[in-house]
Amino acid sequence: MIAEVYIDIPAKPVNRPFDYRIPDNLTELVKPGVRVTVPFGRTRRLGFVTALKEKSEFKQLKGLDSVEDHVPVLTPELIELGGWLANQTLCSTVTAFQAMLPAAMKADYKKLIVIDQIERLLEEDPELAAFLQSAKQPIWSEIIKAHPEWAKRMQRAIKHGLISVQQLVKNQAKAKKAAAVTVEAPRSLLEDELNQLDKRSHRQKEVLEFLLKQPDLQHFHETIQKLVKHGLSREAIMKLAEKGLLKQGYIEQFRDPYNRPVDRTQPLALTEEQAHALEPILTAMQREEHKVFLCHGVTGSGKTEIYLQSIQRVIEQGKQAIVLVPEISLTPQMVSRFKGRFGDHVAVMHSGLSRGEKYDEWRKIREEKVQVVVGARSAVFAPFKKLGLIIIDEEHESSYKQEDMPRYHARDVAIHRAKKHHCPVVLGSATPALESFARAQKNVYTLLSLKERVNHRPLPSVHIIDLREELREGNRSVFSKELLEKIKDRLAKQEQSVLFLNRRGYSTFMMCRSCGAVVKCPHCDISLTYHRAQQLLKCHYCGYEQAVPAACPNCSSDAMRFFGTGTQKVEAELNRLIPEARVIRMDVDTTRKKGSHEKLLRRFGKEEADILLGTQMIAKGLDFPKVTLVGVLAADSLLHLPDFRASEKTFQLLTQVSGRAGRHALPGEVVIQSYAPDHYAVTDAAHHDYGAFYQQEMLLRKRAGYPPFYYLVLISLSHPEPAKAAESAERIASILRRKLSHTSQIYGPVVPSVAKIKDRYRYQCMVKYKREPELMPVLHQIMQHFQDSGKAQLQLTVDLNPVTLM
Ligand SMILES: Nc1ncnc2c1ncn2[C@@H]1O[C@H](COP(=O)(O)OP(=O)(O)OP(=O)(O)O)[C@@H](O)[C@H]1O
Numbered sequence: 193m194i195a196e197v198y199i200d201i202p203a204k205p206v207n208r209p210f211d212y213r214i215p216d217n218l219t220e221l222v223k224p225g226v227r228v229t230v231p232f233g234r235t236r237r238l239g240f241v242t243a244l245k246e247k248s249e250f251k252q253l254k255g256l257d258s259v260e261d262h263v264p265v266l267t268p269e270l271i272e273l274g275g276w277l278a279n280q281t282l283c284s285t286v287t288a289f290q291a292m293l294p295a296a297m298k299a300d301y302k303k304l305i306v307i308d309q310i311e312r313l314l315e316e317d318p319e320l321a322a323f324l325q326s327a328k329q330p331i332w333s334e335i336i337k338a339h340p341e342w343a344k345r346m347q348r349a350i351k352h353g354l355i356s357v358q359q360l361v362k363n364q365a366k367a368k369k370a371a372a373v374t375v376e377a378p379r380s381l382l383e384d385e386l387n388q389l390d391k392r393s394h395r396q397k398e399v400l401e402f403l404l405k406q407p408d409l410q411h412f413h414e415t416i417q418k419l420v421k422h423g424l425s426r427e428a429i430m431k432l433a434e435k436g437l438l439k440q441g442y443i444e445q446f447r448d449p450y451n452r453p454v455d456r457t458q459p460l461a462l463t464e465e466q467a468h469a470l471e472p473i474l475t476a477m478q479r480e481e482h483k484v485f486l487c488h489g490v491t492g493s494g495k496t497e498i499y500l501q502s503i504q505r506v507i508e509q510g511k512q513a514i515v516l517v518p519e520i521s522l523t524p525q526m527v528s529r530f531k532g533r534f535g536d537h538v539a540v541m542h543s544g545l546s547r548g549e550k551y552d553e554w555r556k557i558r559e560e561k562v563q564v565v566v567g568a569r570s571a572v573f574a575p576f577k578k579l580g581l582i583i584i585d586e587e588h589e590s591s592y593k594q595e596d597m598p599r600y601h602a603r604d605v606a607i608h609r610a611k612k613h614h615c616p617v618v619l620g621s622a623t624p625a626l627e628s629f630a631r632a633q634k635n636v637y638t639l640l641s642l643k644e645r646v647n648h649r650p651l652p653s654v655h656i657i658d659l660r661e662e663l664r665e666g667n668r669s670v671f672s673k674e675l676l677e678k679i680k681d682r683l684a685k686q687e688q689s690v691l692f693l694n695r696r697g698y699s700t701f702m703m704c705r706s707c708g709a710v711v712k713c714p715h716c717d718i719s720l721t722y723h724r725a726q727q728l729l730k731c732h733y734c735g736y737e738q739a740v741p742a743a744c745p746n747c748s749s750d751a752m753r754f755f756g757t758g759t760q761k762v763e764a765e766l767n768r769l770i771p772e773a774r775v776i777r778m779d780v781d782t783t784r785k786k787g788s789h790e791k792l793l794r795r796f797g798k799e800e801a802d803i804l805l806g807t808q809m810i811a812k813g814l815d816f817p818k819v820t821l822v823g824v825l826a827a828d829s830l831l832h833l834p835d836f837r838a839s840e841k842t843f844q845l846l847t848q849v850s851g852r853a854g855r856h857a858l859p860g861e862v863v864i865q866s867y868a869p870d871h872y873a874v875t876d877a878a879h880h881d882y883g884a885f886y887q888q889e890m891l892l893r894k895r896a897g898y899p900p901f902y903y904l905v906l907i908s909l910s911h912p913e914p915a916k917a918a919e920s921a922e923r924i925a926s927i928l929r930r931k932l933s934h935t936s937q938i939y940g941p942v943v944p945s946v947a948k949i950k951d952r953y954r955y956q957c958m959v960k961y962k963r964e965p966e967l968m969p970v971l972h973q974i975m976q977h978f979q980d981s982g983k984a985q986l987q988l989t990v991d992l993n994p995v996t997l998m
Pocket residue numbers: 460461462463466489490491492493494495496497621622646813815851855
């Protein structure tokens with residue numbers, strides 16, 4: 193038999209399978225979807241088997257080395273999906289496969305040292321020989337780490353042909369195992385032993401007595417750790433094992449990242465609007481019909497309950513469900529809503545988990561130990577075999593688009609998978625992406641609307657404050673008089689406030705007041721950010737850091753000042769203005785440590801603070817009953833980004849943040865401070881008017897020729913030499929102009945707003961099109977050409993439907 197294998201070659205993607213002969217002893221084990229180790233060139237690499245066949249067109253085939261998985265890690269559906277993904281996003285198939293699996297499954301390439309001439313080695317370097325012989329698996333990098341001085345000696349031994357180096361492909365994916373015991377002997381033998389033991393062996397007696405009380409002795413299988421917890425003696429257990437009554441073995445264990453009690457919840461009686469929205473979803477599931485629903489419901493309208501009740505039905509059908517949630521709203525609060533309803537049927541996947549934890553959650557899915565996964569973007573690849581439903585909450589979130597290879601959008605993958613499984617997709621949001629709402633308008637998606645909050649709770653009333661006015665009246669604080677009054681009022685009433693600022697750090701950048709120069713990163717064309725805690729200026733692209741300069745690097749003036757407002761500065765000002773208020777600050781800096789995010793929110797939930805001050809990460813998913821005031825400190829911080837989605841993002845953010853207020857019995861109020869108080873993104877958000885915003889924004893997009901009226905492709909390249917970068921960019925633009933139809937518009941090449949990153953000069957070309965049958969073939973050609981022509985220095989990326997143009 194012959195296996196087709198996609199090989200993990202990072203440098204130069206080879207986008208086709210290679211044929212390998214399957215040795216006789218492995219025929220049973222090699223199946224489509226397993227990972228294998230194969231010889232490739234002079235090395236060994238990991239690969240994915242995608243198909244088996246009888247014959248190959250090639251003659252001299254190499255054989256497979258070994259098989260890494262007992263159970264295929266890719267299902268037939270995922271193998272197909274990988275091919276589709278590679279084609280859609282112009283990446284190699286292996287890259288697509290890797291994106292679908294937890295990181296622990298990536299190969300770990302190591303160099304193993306093998307002794308070839310032991311006698312001569314013993315003579316020449318007895319110390320090294322002894323060491324290598326005693327090591328279980330002598331790995332080059334590990335030895336060098338422990339004994340750097342041995343590098344020379346090992347190199348000499350290699351030169352003399354005494355030892356050699358072999359490429360070893362290590363499988364990082366390991367299940368955690370715990371020592372366990374089973375009962376080997378029949379009940380009668382245990383009883384005999386119990387009677388024979390003398391007094392001094394009372395610890396062994398305890399173990400036997402415990403075992404004899406077990407109802408199903410034959411299938412008894414328990415970890416030693418658990419038995420010891422029951423008060424039994426480890427030594428006694430071992431003694432009984434030595435006697436052959438018990439047998440030692442292992443139990444595979446799942447690390448449980450959410451190992452904490454959750455209160456079980458019951459389905460709520462639905463409101464009329466909820467029932468209306470749920471019904472068509474259930475019908476589609478019943479009929480095994482693929483449909484995409486757009487559930488547009490105002491904040492607090494109870495979308496989550498609709499998700500929960502449709503998942504309930506999925507489980508009853510014996511099928512499985514995927515729930516995608518944006519990374520930052522994958523809070524413990526969110527997770528416990530699903531765990532509370534479905535308990536152990538839920539796996540959770542997000543970036544906060546360790547490698548091992550992620551791998552274990554993935555295995556629970558693969559081994560069908562759970563029916564539901566709640567996770568961030570990549571959970572869309574959960575290897576369920578009988579998908580009954582895919583839900584994407586906050587479907588407008590830009591984090592559903594992956595920003596590196598493969599550049600996929602989770603929405604597209606979800607719809608592709610759901611088609612294969614004949615099941616519905618539910619996209620939910622209070623502020624759907626313009627593209628999605630437009631599709632619903634055209635009946636490509638089915639619109640489900642929830643116009644009211646649960647139990648007719650009012651949406652919060654919103655006040656817009658004109659910051660220019662405040663400044664004219666001499667108020668230089670980041671707080672308008674009105675907002676400050678309202679915060680004090682909540683404090684008096686013992687209610688809570690949430691303050692939102694779309695920035696991080698103490699101040700964003702450093703500028704010279706004398707000449708206007710901004711301190712920039714020497715490797716990237718971007719201003720450095722001041723980090724107060726370390727007193728450093730840092731680059732957010734490449735990590736470069738430097739001390740704060742005393743004088744302007746441009747004109748030597750000492751008038752260097754920090755500009756911009758960050759959460760730290762606001763916190764300091766709050767402490768000054770309202771010293772009695774207890775403030776929790778949540779931003780990248782205070783939530784860096786694992787679990788700190790959760791801890792801060794728990795404290796706020798327990799009312800240990802009056803004010804929650806934070807960045808984006810507090811904009812979503814939070815649901816605290818005592819929050820009656822939300823303040824947005826600078827609504828326009830997003831509005832002026834060079835991005836055609838700037839207004840849409842501003843509208844979405846303002847609506848989401850406002851939605852945190854008055855979600856329970858107490859009515860809520862929102863204060864939006866802005867330098868552009870008349871901008872429709874601000875006023876429409878204040879009026880909770882998605883419809884008006886949609887109309888206005890669609891008009892502008894149509895005029896400017898942006899999505900959803902046109903599709904975009906962004907082709908970006910970078911090169912260490914500016915001239916080479918420019919030349920390649922010109923070539924690409926001219927290929928596009930020559931080969932695409934004249935209905936498509938080609939822009940560029942242009943230098944993007946960040947002109948240089950990590951000492952590489954950047955160029956971009958953009959294609960706008962409505963229908964372009966030649967697009968994919970031409971893009972594939974361009975990728976192929978620039979990869980093959982040995983231009984190793986050139987980096988080229990193609991981004992279809994980019995979420996940002998920066
Ligand atoms: N049928 C119901 N009866 C009573 N309470 C409900 C019902 N449905 C939802 N709720 C409650 O209403 C609140 C808001 O619901 P939920 O968080 O699901 O809204 P949402 O639409 O997801 O909001 P957002 O878009 O702001 O996240 C929650 O506290 C939830 O428990």
